[in-house]
Amino acid sequence: MRDFEYSRAESLDGAAGQLGDGASIIAGGTNLLDLMKIQVMVPGRLVDISRLEDLKGISEHGDGLRIGALVTNSELAADARVRSGWPLLSRAILAGASAQIRNKATTGGNLLQRTRCPYFYDTAMACNKRTPGEGCAAQGGVGRMLAIFGTSEHCLAAHPSDMAVALTALAAEVEIRAADGGIRLVPVRELYRLPGDRPDLETVLGAGEIITAVRLPAPRPQTRQVYKKVRDRASYAFALVSVAVAVEMKDERIASVSLACGGVAPCPWTNPEAEQALIGAAPGDDAFATAADALVAQASCHPDTEFKIPLLRRTLIAALREATGLADSAAANPTTRTPA
Template identity: 45%
Template sequence: MRPFKFTKVNDAANAVQTVAANANSKFLAGGTNILDLMKEDVMRPDELVDVTRLNLTQIKTVSGGVNKGGVSIGGLGKNTDAANHPLIRQNFPLLTQAILAGASAQIRNMATNGGNLNQRTRCSYFYDVAMPCNKREPGTGCGALEGINRMHAVFGWSNDCVAVHPSDMCVALVALDAVVKVQGTDGAERSIPFIDYHRLPGNTPQKDNNLNQGELITAIEIPKNNFSDKSYYLKVRDRASYAFALVSVAAALEINGNKIKQARVAMGGVAHKPWRATEAEKFLTGKEATEANFKQAAEMEMKQAKPLEYNKFKVELGKRAIVRALMQAMNGGKV
C-alpha cells in the first residue's frame, strides 16, 4: 500500500471537489474493497477522502418525481441497514435477500450501498499484480480469457476482459429498475438508470461504470412495484455461505389472474455488469406462471450465452437457477 494522504471533509460538495481535483484520489466509504485492493497494490491512490461521516444514510419513501412512492436509499448507508429497513423488507424483499446473500454480517455492517455498486471484480488475475490484466493495467492482456475462467463471464465479455461484477445487491437493483443518484462535480445531481450504471468491458475494461472522477453516489432510488409477494434471490456457490456466486438470479413476478403481468429476471456471476435477462422477461410477459414456461424463458435467455473453456457449466446452471428462482418467487420468496 503506497503512502496516501488521508483527507477529512465536512460535506458532500467538499468531498466531490476534493476528489475531482486529484485524478489519483478516491473516496473512502466502507473500505471493504478498496483497502483490500490497496493492500494487494491493485489500486494505488495517493489520497483517500473519508466520506464515512457524511449524512447520506437515510432510507425513506420517495416523495416526488418519477419514482414517487418508491424508496430512496442513502449512498453512504450500510448494507445491513438497507437490508433490514422495514420499507425494504416489506416492499422490496428481493433487495433484502440479495444483500443478505452477499459477504458476511461483518462486511455488510461496514460496506455502504454506494460502495457496493462500485466494488471491483474478484477475478484472480485482476487481484494478482504478477498477472496480466487489462482492467488493472490496460494493454497487458487478459489473463483469464485463455486461463482459469471458471468464475468468469458468459455474456457480454470482450477479448480484453472476461471478468464478472461480484455484487449480489446490484443484481436485485437492476431487476427492480433502480436509479442511481449522483452528485456531480458541478454540484448538480444527475440520475443514472441502473441498467446504464455498469458497463460491459469492450476495449475499456478499466472502466467498471459510468461514474466520473469525483462524482459521489448520494442515493439509490427504487420505483414502487407490485413484486413484493412474489420475488426471490437465488445464489449458487461453491460453498454454502460467504462465497461469490457461480450464478445468481433475482426473480420477481407480478401476476394478474393466471397470467404474468410483469416479470423481472436478472443474473449475477455471468457478466461484467449485473445482467438483466430481458429475453426471459419478454417471453414470460403474458404467459402463465408454469415451470414449463419458466424453462422456456431460461432456455431463451441462456441461448445467447457464450461460455469460455472452464465455465460451460454456467449455461446449464443458469437455466436451472432461473427456473428455480422463479419457482421460489411463485412460492412467495420463502426459503
C-alpha cells in the first residue's frame, strides 16, 4: 500500500475544495479500496464524504423520488416506494452483489465504479485505462467479459453496474454538484463516456464535481418492468449480458418501451432502433426477433465474445415475453412455442 493523505469532509464545499489532482472521493469504498490494494488506483488523497447528511436519505421529489448519493444499495432495494413504483431498480440491485457489499456500497459509488476488464486489474499488462497511451492488452488477449458495443481500438472494457442499467431504462437523472455549488442534471444514459482514445475518462464529471443524488421520474403503474441477468455463476457474478425493459401495453399492442443492456458496453447500452421496432407491435416472437436483430446489428466482437450476440438476443426476447405477458400465456399453455 502506498502512502496517501486522508481527510473527512465536513461539508460539500469542503469536499469539493479538496478534489485536486490525485484526490479521490471515498464513501463505501467497495470498489476503490480493492483497486488500491493492488495499486491499480493510487490516489494521493482520499476525501471521505460518508458522513455528509446532505447526501443521505430517499425523499419524494415532485411525483418521483430523490435518492441521496450515500443511500446504500440495501436501503434502496428495500425501500417500499421503490419496490412498488420502480421494481426494476430493486430487482437489478438484488441481482448485483452480496448482502455484505450491498450494505456498504452507495448509490453514487455504484454509478462510478470503474469500467473494467481482466487486464485493467493486472498492472503487468498494458492498459490505456490505467496509463493513457500504454496500449490495450485485451485486443490480442482473452476475455469473455469484454464489451461488444461502444468499444475502440484503445479499450474493450465493459461497465459492471446492474443498477445503472435499470436507472437508464427508467429514464433516471443524476444530480451533479459543481465546485461552485451549482447543480446540473444529467440523464444516466448520458453520464458515461465511450472510450474513444481516452478510456481513462469514464464519465462526464468535471473537476471538483460530485454526484449528490439520483432522481427517479414519476412512476408509471401501467408499465411492466423486467430485469434479466445472465452470468457464469448464480451467486453475485458480473453480467455476461443483462437486459432491463419497461413496457406499456395499450389495446393489446406495445404503446411504449424503454430498454437498456448491461455487460456488453462501457456504459448501459441503449438502442432507439430496437425500441422503435416494438412500438405499435402486437407481442410475439416475430416482433421481438426484429427488435433483437436491430439491437445486435452494430455489435463488434472480440473472438471470445461472439457468444454474446445470440445470448443477448435470447435474453432480450425472454425479457420482452415476460414484460408483455406472453410468457404468462406460454406457462398457461405448455404447447406454446418458445424462441430458440
